[in-house]
Amino acid sequence: MSTPTTEVHNATQQQEPPAGRAVTKQLIVQKFGGSSVADADGIKRVAKRVVDAQTAGNEVVVVVSAMGDTTDELLDLAGQVTDSAPAREMDMLLSAGERISMALLAMAINKLGASAQSFTGSQAGMITDGIHGKARIIDVDPHRIRTALDKGNIAIVAGFQGMSRATNEITTLGRGGSDTTAVALAAALEADVCEIYTDVDGIYTADPRVVPSAQKIERISSEEMLELAASGAKILHLRCVEYARRFGVPLHVRSSFSQHEGTWVIPSAEDKITTQEGVALEQPIISGVAHDRSEAKVTVVGVPDIPGKAAAIFQVIADAHSNIDMIVQNVSTHGTGRTDISFTLPIVEGADALAALHAAQDQIGFESIEYNEQIGKLSLIGAGMRSHPGVSATFFKALSDAGININMISTSEIRISVVTHADLLDEAVRVIHKAFDLDSENEATVYGGTGR
Amino acid sequence: MSTPTTEVHNATQQQEPPAGRAVTKQLIVQKFGGSSVADADGIKRVAKRVVDAQTAGNEVVVVVSAMGDTTDELLDLAGQVTDSAPAREMDMLLSAGERISMALLAMAINKLGASAQSFTGSQAGMITDGIHGKARIIDVDPHRIRTALDKGNIAIVAGFQGMSRATNEITTLGRGGSDTTAVALAAALEADVCEIYTDVDGIYTADPRVVPSAQKIERISSEEMLELAASGAKILHLRCVEYARRFGVPLHVRSSFSQHEGTWVIPSAEDKITTQEGVALEQPIISGVAHDRSEAKVTVVGVPDIPGKAAAIFQVIADAHSNIDMIVQNVSTHGTGRTDISFTLPIVEGADALAALHAAQDQIGFESIEYNEQIGKLSLIGAGMRSHPGVSATFFKALSDAGININMISTSEIRISVVTHADLLDEAVRVIHKAFDLDSENEATVYGGTGR
Known part of the structure; x- marks a missing residue:
């Protein structure tokens, strides 16, 4: 089409590092959420950033979400034709979103004189199971991406989507899907880093909207990040951190609006690695405080206190594809031979879980169900807890005093x-x-959420 | 998800034909353009029509275009990020359009209690060459569609798109793509009929906007339809008619807003077939008058009158993927050893063709190029011309008299x-x-165009 070679070459020359400073060619996976590519200007800004990374001498793979409101608009259209869309068709519909954003991003990158090709989840080799709307990645075969990189291209990959191995159906990965796509690709390509771009400049010791004195965390272990994400920190999704931890992918959570370093999430195996400057990675005792308003509490009242009943309840919930978080089982009360089992789960999964429980009431033999959405969860995370027995005492005393x-x-x-x-x-x-003692002297900058 | 079986069964019972009238199960391919599925109401109306066809006892495959303005909106977005989009990425972008409409249509059909699954061009086995934006179908492997039908499903297929055999890239078929998808599927599935739904109730003897007394044609041979389409009749695209003729697929062009019979386009091999009522198919002498304002006339002036120069010119145009229609070569003038070659081509391809010609000016050695968009083409079509020598005389006298x-x-x-x-x-x-003598007593109804 055009003849980008000359421009790329010029750009490379302009950005060559000062003599004497070594440059290491890295393979970087960059993930941009829907808010970063919400409109043409956002797409052009991301394109510039991507091209800069390649011009600096790196191989670059970009994972992109659907543009800003696209998913909501598609859901709205679906709502206009049906109130019970088959999950297969919903996946077919929603996967159109990334197809639009990734093609536009590839165009914008080509316009800057670099060479980019976009790939659907299926083309990028994201092989999943067959659970529509919540598919899990079971294999990644990125040979088309590797070929594109070998030819000097930037590869743009649709986040959030894949193809089921057994049936060749288009699937979507559900919440956190695009982050997970990025990490899975980074693992399969043995990337040096997976950069998660967002509208904040890293992970904080608490949500700055709640605690204005929260501090940005420079480095955190995957293990702690896993607990933070599971506890409601919204910047990184649990699945993405789990995946990164299992496959040893370093994550770099940073702002798409600045060049500042963000927060590095370092796989556990590398907990002891040294930084580039040769300074040992310091492990703070406490990493941060996470909170979560997205869960509801379910209490199953009057469960027969005999073996297998708790298992039966949790099987019912699992069959409804709902994720239980905290569980508390009370001791049998008043010699009735019955007990109460309480657990928390995402509010969005509450209705399905309740329906499934009610359907199984006779089989399990419980008396009733209580359901409460007016709860909040607070979590304190820190690898240092292991060796600091005073942490719980301080924790519960502070809450009690308040x-x-x-x-x-x-x-x-x-x-x-x-x-x-x-x-x-x-x-x-x-x-x-x-x-x-997590409070900082300075107020934190704006805080927001990421897309899918 | 839901349990549609009962509702389908009921629907079948309600619509059973009166006792004594035999029902033949047919395989019907229905194609709906973008204006038929422009919004949720349109999609629901189409869904009803599709379900009715299945309920009447048929196997139904539906080919659907992108919703109304979707393609224009996507093109607008592309225009905001680049003025030179790579064709591969444009195909990736535009193919999102049918994905949205087909998923929504499948949802709407499921909502009515029938069972539908949507398939991308690639899933439906539409194998093409690798020319992005203008791909041609080279093979159709509809085994997933066949399987869906065998399970009692309605299959919804994305029109306009396919996958290249050599490179597994997503391609689009260009103008007339959705019609061509429908006919190609009908041929591969050995469908009984391919119904092309549009916003008029058939093919007319002339454009009713120009000739209010034009009459609807009940039956026309593929051969004549081919000439009509090639001559500017907009309802059916040339490619679609060519494909239908080659593979013997009967087309039925009809309105998506009424139940009336439209125009049957009968493959040549069946020119002599009898109608359902046992009456021989009458072949009118003249089928109709088509006109076309979409072409421009190019005159290459002062071409050296030596062998190979005309071929060189048309090779240049072919390499620019432009389609030449009419050609006139004048005799050498004034003993200069030079001649003029005139031809017509689509106005939309004019700029590319002119650029290609100018680039080849030195090589071919012509003097200059004249370009005129202020032309119109009129065509009279009728199989009866073969045996009626008076047709041209009448034709040219009428124009001369006017x-x-x-x-x-x-x-x-x-x-x-x-x-x-x-x-x-x-x-x-x-x-x-x-x-x-094509004028009718009555005024024709509204006339419009179809989408891609």
């Missing part, structure tokens, strides 16, 4: 989570953030 | 075409329509 009641408690080696009334959550976050 | 000057003439066994000044075209159409 008069905040606790509903449920759950802990791991590097996390303490509690459920409170939704109205008390923000205050609880501030109290804990302060109790662990 | 004082209409003729620029270029081209004929085939069943067609006479002339180029006039654009301003005289409508009058020429009316004069010819009347001269061949």
